[in-house]
Amino acid sequence: MNKLVKLIITSISAITLALVSFTSSFAKVDGEYIVLGSAISLTGKYSSNGVHTQNGYNMAVDRINKMGGVKVGGKSYKFEIIYYDDESNPKRAAQLAERLIKQDGVHYMLGPYSSGLTKAIAPVTEKYKIPMVEANGASRSLFTKGYKYLFAVLSPANQYLEVAIDLAVEKNGGKPVRIAQAFEQDAFSQDVRLGILDAAKRTGSEIIIDDKLPKELNDMAATLAKVKATKPDVLVVSGHTKGALTAIRQISEMKVDVPMLAMTHCDAAKLSKQHGKNSEYALCASQWHKNLSYKDKFFGTGKKYDKDFKKEFGYAPPYQSAESSAALLVFKDAFERANSFDRDKVRDALKTTEMQTFYGNIKFGPGGQNTAKPMILFQVRCKGDTCENKVVAPTKWASDKFYHPIPKWSERG
Amino acid sequence: MNKVKQKDLILYSGLIILGLAAPFLFSAFKVQLTYLCVLIVLAMTWNLQGGEMGYNSFGNILFYGLGMYLTASVQVGMFFPLAEWTESGGEKTFVHTTAQYFQGIGVGLLVAAIVPTIVAGAIGYAILGLRGHYFAICTLGLGIAAGEIAGGIEIIGAGQGFTTPPFPAEIVDPEARGQFFYFLSFLVLVLAFIFVKYIYGSRFRLILNAIRDNEDKAEAMGIQTMKYKIVGWMCSAFFCGLAGGIMGGLIGYIDSTDVAFDGREMGVFMVLMAILGGKGTLWGPIIGATLFHFFKEGLWTFILGWQYVALGVLIVVIVVYFPEGLMGWLREKYPERFGEVIDDKDRKAQVELK
Numbered sequence: 032m033n034k035l036v037k038l039i040i041t042s043i044s045a046i047t048l049a050l051v052s053f054t055s056s057f058a059k060v061d062g063e064y065i066v067l068g069s070a071i072s073l074t075g076k077y078s079s080n081g082v083h084t085q086n087g088y089n090m091a092v093d094r095i096n097k098m099g100g101v102k103v104g105g106k107s108y109k110f111e112i113i114y115y116d117d118e119s120n121p122k123r124a125a126q127l128a129e130r131l132i133k134q135d136g137v138h139y140m141l142g143p144y145s146s147g148l149t150k151a152i153a154p155v156t157e158k159y160k161i162p163m164v165e166a167n168g169a170s171r172s173l174f175t176k177g178y179k180y181l182f183a184v185l186s187p188a189n190q191y192l193e194v195a196i197d198l199a200v201e202k203n204g205g206k207p208v209r210i211a212q213a214f215e216q217d218a219f220s221q222d223v224r225l226g227i228l229d230a231a232k233r234t235g236s237e238i239i240i241d242d243k244l245p246k247e248l249n250d251m252a253a254t255l256a257k258v259k260a261t262k263p264d265v266l267v268v269s270g271h272t273k274g275a276l277t278a279i280r281q282i283s284e285m286k287v288d289v290p291m292l293a294m295t296h297c298d299a300a301k302l303s304k305q306h307g308k309n310s311e312y313a314l315c316a317s318q319w320h321k322n323l324s325y326k327d328k329f330f331g332t333g334k335k336y337d338k339d340f341k342k343e344f345g346y347a348p349p350y351q352s353a354e355s356s357a358a359l360l361v362f363k364d365a366f367e368r369a370n371s372f373d374r375d376k377v378r379d380a381l382k383t384t385e386m387q388t389f390y391g392n393i394k395f396g397p398g399g400q401n402t403a404k405p406m407i408l409f410q411v412r413c414k415g416d417t418c419e420n421k422v423v424a425p426t427k428w429a430s431d432k433f434y435h436p437i438p439k440w441s442e443r444g
Numbered sequence: 445m446n447k448v449k450q451k452d453l454i455l456y457s458g459l460i461i462l463g464l465a466a467p468f469l470f471s472a473f474k475v476q477l478t479y480l481c482v483l484i485v486l487a488m489t490w491n492l493q494g495g496e497m498g499y500n501s502f503g504n505i506l507f508y509g510l511g512m513y514l515t516a517s518v519q520v521g522m523f524f525p526l527a528e529w530t531e532s533g534g535e536k537t538f539v540h541t542t543a544q545y546f547q548g549i550g551v552g553l554l555v556a557a558i559v560p561t562i563v564a565g566a567i568g569y570a571i572l573g574l575r576g577h578y579f580a581i582c583t584l585g586l587g588i589a590a591g592e593i594a595g596g597i598e599i600i601g602a603g604q605g606f607t608t609p610p611f612p613a614e615i616v617d618p619e620a621r622g623q624f625f626y627f628l629s630f631l632v633l634v635l636a637f638i639f640v641k642y643i644y645g646s647r648f649r650l651i652l653n654a655i656r657d658n659e660d661k662a663e664a665m666g667i668q669t670m671k672y673k674i675v676g677w678m679c680s681a682f683f684c685g686l687a688g689g690i691m692g693g694l695i696g697y698i699d700s701t702d703v704a705f706d707g708r709e710m711g712v713f714m715v716l717m718a719i720l721g722g723k724g725t726l727w728g729p730i731i732g733a734t735l736f737h738f739f740k741e742g743l744w745t746f747i748l749g750w751q752y753v754a755l756g757v758l759i760v761v762i763v764v765y766f767p768e769g770l771m772g773w774l775r776e777k778y779p780e781r782f783g784e785v786i787d788d789k790d791r792k793a794q795v796e797l798k
Contacts, residue, residue: 119702
C-alpha cells in the first residue's frame with residue numbers, strides 16, 4: 032500500500048508540473064500576428080461544411096496577409112488562426128471556446144459551422160467579452176438573446192425559404208398553396224421551418240405534411256411516400272448537406288412528382304455535380320452566388336473569387352466559404368477603424384460596420400445579424416449533362432427565368 | 445492497521461487540498477477540471493454496475509441527460525414560463541436575478557438527483573431481468589430512444605436545443621462562473637467517492653460481486669438479486685443526474701442527442717474510462733478517467749481530424765494489453781502491494797508443476 036500511495040502522489044505531482052508549464056498562453060497579438068481562434072467541425076456530421084468554412088477563412092487570411100495585412104497604429108499586422116476540431120458537437124465547441132480564450136489567450140473569435148454550435152459558443156464569448164464574427168450561425172434565436180459581442184455576416188435562417196413560398200403563391204395565380212415540409216431536428220433547419228410557417232400564415236397557405244427528421248439525414252422515404260400520396264404544390268426540405276443529398280437521391284429513386292422543390296445547402300452538397308440531371312429544377316436558398324454584382328478590393332468580384340477559390344482548393348466555392356471569407360474582411364475593417372487592439376474598441380467598430388464585400392453588403396442590426404444583404408434563390412438547370420445553378424430571384428440579379436412547374440419524371444429524359 | 449489509516453488520511457487530505465486549490469493554481473483550466481470531476485463521477489458510478497455487478501450498462505447516459513434537462517427546466521420554470529423561454533425563435537428575453545439563478549439551480553439539482561433515481565428504479569424493475577449482452581443492448585437503446593424523444597418535445601426546445609439560464613450578469617468577475625461550477629462538481633465528486641468507498645467496505649458490494657460472479661448461485665444462497673440490482677442502479681442514477689445537471693449549466697446549451705443523451709460520446713466514455721483504469725476497483729475508474737481526460741485534452745488537438753482514429757487505437761491497446769485495466773495490470777504485477785498474500789510454497793509448487 033505504501034508504494035502505491037507514493038506512486039499516486041508522484042504521478043499527481045508530475046501532472047501538476049506538466050500543467051503549470053503548459054499554462055503559458057499566447058498573446059492576443061503575437062509579434063506581427065493578430066491571433067484569431069476558431070472551433071471548426073473537421074469531423075462528425077458537419078465535417079464537409081466545416082471544411083468549406085475553414086477553406087473560406089484560410090483563403091481570406093492568405094489574401095489579406097499578402098495584400099499588406101491589417102494596419103493598426105501605423106504598423107502592419109498579419110492574421111493567424113488557431114483551429115480546433117469541435118467534432119460537430121456543441122458540448123465540445125463550448126469547451127474549446129473556453130480553451131481558446133483562457134489557455135491560448137485568443138481575444139477575437141471566428142464562428143464555428145452551424146447554428147447549434149454557434150449557440151453553444153456565444154455564451155462563452157459573451158462572458159469573456161470576446162468579439163466574435165461568425166459566418167455560419169443563421170438561427171434567428173441567436174440574435175434575440177441580446178448578445179453584444181456576436182456579429183453575423185449572414186442573413187437569419189428564417190429568411191432562407193420564405194421567398195420560395197411567395198414565389199409558389201405567385202405561380203399559383205396568387206392563390207394559397209399546399210405545402211409539404213420535412214426538416215432535420217437541428218437549430219438551423221428548425222428555424223428555416225419557422226420561416227415557412229410565417230410565410231404560410233401570411234399567404235393563407237396550408238401545411239399538409241410537417242415532418243421532423245433525425246439528425247444525419249440518411250433516409251426520408253416515409254415523408255416522400257406521403258408526398259406521393261397527397262400531391263402538395265411545394266415540397267420544402269432542409270437538413271444541411273446530407274439532407275440535400277438524401278432528398279435528391281430518394282426523390283429521383285422514388286420518382287416523386289412535385290411542382291416545386293425548395294431546399295437549402297444545394298451548393299455545399301455540390302448537388303448539380305453529384306446528382307446531375309436528377310437534381311434539375313431544385314430551387315435553393317443561398318446567401319451568395321458568384322454572379323451577384325458586389326465587389327471589393329481583396330477578392331474583386333464574385334466570379335473572380337470563384338475562380339481563385341477553385342484554383343486553390345479544386346472545387347467551386349459554396350456560399351459557406353464565401354461568407355467565411357467575408358468574416359475576415361469584416362474583422363480587418365474593424366481593426367483598422369478601431370486603430371487599436373482593445374476588445375471593446377474593436378467591438379464598437381464592428382457595430383458600426385458598413386461595407387461592401389464581394390459577398391454582399393454588410394451592416395449589423397441591433398441583434399448582430401446582417402441586415403444589408405438579401406437572400407437569393409437559384410435553380411439547378413442542365414444543358415445536356417452539365418448542370419449549373421442559375422439565379423432566379425430576386426429579379427435584380429436573376430440570370431434565368433424560374434422554371435415552373437417541374438416536369439413529371441415520366442416526361443423527363 | 446492504524447498506520448494504514450494514517451496514510452490514507454494523508455492521501456485523502458492531500459487530494460482534497462489539491463482539489464480545492466486546483467482552480468486557483470490552474471485558473472485557465474477550470475472548465476477542463478470541471479469536466480474531469482464529472483467524468484470521474486460518471487466512471488466511478490458506472491463501475492458499480494459494469495465492474496461490481498457485471499451488468500454492462502450503456503444506459504447511464506439516460507440519467508445524465510435527464511438530470512441535465514430537469515435542472516435547466518426547473519431553473520427556468522420556477523420563475524418564468526418554460527414554453528416561452530424555449531420557444532424556438534422566441535422574441536422575449538428573460539433574465540434571472542442572482543438569487544433566482546442560484547435558487548433555481550439548487551432546486552433543479554435536487555430534482556435532477558431524485559427523479560432519475562426513481563426512473564432508474566422503474567426501468568430497472570422492468571429490464572434488470574435481462575442478462576449479459578441483452579442487458580447491454582437494451583440499455584443502449586434506452587439512451588438513443590431518450591435522445592430522439594427529447595428532440596421532439598417542444599417545451600424543452602426540441603430540435604432547437606435549450607439554452608440554459610446565463611450566469612447572473614450582476615456577478616461581474618468572469619472567473620466566478622468557472623469557480624462555481626468547478627466547486628459544485630468537486631463537491632459531487634467527493635460525495636460520490638465517499639459513497640462508493642462506503643459501499644466498498646459494505647456487505648452490499650459483496651452481494652453485487654456475488655451477482656457478477658454467479659447470479660444463479662447468489663439467488664440460490666437466498667439473496668434477492670433483483671432488489672440489489674435495482675438499488676445498485678439507482679445509486680448510479682442519483683450521481684449521474686447530478687453530474688448531468690452541472691454539465692447543463694456549464695455548457696449553457698442543451699442539445700437532445702449531442703449534449704444531453706450523448707450516448708455516442710459520454711455514454712461510451714464512461715465505460716471506456718472505467719475499463720482503462722480497471723473495473724471492479726475503487727481507484728481504477730478515477731485513474732482511468734484522469735488519464736483519459738489528459739489524453740483527450742492533450743493529444744487530440746495535435747492530431748486535428750484524426751483524434752477518433754487515435755481513440756480507436758487507444759481502445760484496441762487497452763483491450764489487448766490491459767484487459768483488466770491499469771489497476772488490474774498493476775495488481776497482477778505487484779500483488780503484494782494490494783494486500784494479497786502470496787504463499788511462496790504455493791508459487792513454487794506451481795512452478796514445479798509446469
